[in-house]
Amino acid sequence: MKSNIFLIGFMGAGKSTIARTMRDLYGMSLIEMDEQIEAQESRSISQIFAESGEAYFRSLETALLEGLEQTGNAVVSCGGGAAMRDENVAAMHRSGKIVYLSAAPETIYERVKDFHTRPLLEGHMNVAYIENLMAVRLPHYLKAADFTVETDGRSAEEICAGIVEKMRCDCY
Numbered sequence: 057m058k059s060n061i062f063l064i065g066f067m068g069a070g071k072s073t074i075a076r077t078m079r080d081l082y083g084m085s086l087i088e089m090d091e092q093i094e095a096q097e098s099r100s101i102s103q104i105f106a107e108s109g110e111a112y113f114r115s116l117e118t119a120l121l122e123g124l125e126q127t128g129n130a131v132v133s134c135g136g137g138a139a140m141r142d143e144n145v146a147a148m149h150r151s152g153k154i155v156y157l158s159a160a161p162e163t164i165y166e167r168v169k170d171f172h173t174r175p176l177l178e179g180h181m182n183v184a185y186i187e188n189l190m191a192v193r194l195p196h197y198l199k200a201a202d203f204t205v206e207t208d209g210r211s212a213e214e215i216c217a218g219i220v221e222k223m224r225c226d227c228y
């Protein structure tokens with residue numbers, strides 16, 4: 057089965073919003089990786105990082121993605137780091153298409169600055185830090201993605217329509 061859509065991209069790129077809109081507009085089932093991991097662990101992402109470390113969190117992400125191979129018609133909002141591991145990307149490719157949602161560092165900053173749920177940004181909540189981390193991650197996002205959709209200045213509906221059009225024409 058190869059019909060899932062995996063939304064990858066930086067924290068605050070809009071993956072959760074777009075995934076919810078895809079569910080609402082196109083009747084796909086929604087999988088929010090961070091929420092699923094929090095429910096499974098009965099603790100927040102921040103607690104998992106603080107108590108068990110980032111490597112443990114990353115292993116939960118891999119297990120979740122590898123467990124989705126029998127799932128279909130789902131839109132998966134991936135954690136911002138999920139596309140950094142080759143085995144995660146391979147698991148995503150086995151069950152669906154990977155869409156990179158891009159956004160400028162300034163846009164990301166505006167979207168994330170009032171939240172304290174992302175351990176990697178705590179104490180580094182500024183555009184320069186976001187820009188640097190994005191530069192490290194960008195090649196991985198681009199390599200993993202079947203195609204990219206820009207999000208700056210576009211509504212969730214426009215972005216979803218762009219995704220569906222690319223999926224339909226298979227032209228990426």
Ligand code: S3P
Nearest residue numbers: 066067068101135136137174175
């Ligand atoms: C992370 C992104 C977060 C969450 C965790 C680590 C990352 O998800 O998985 O804090 O490494 O970029 P969002 O991209 O949904 O914020």
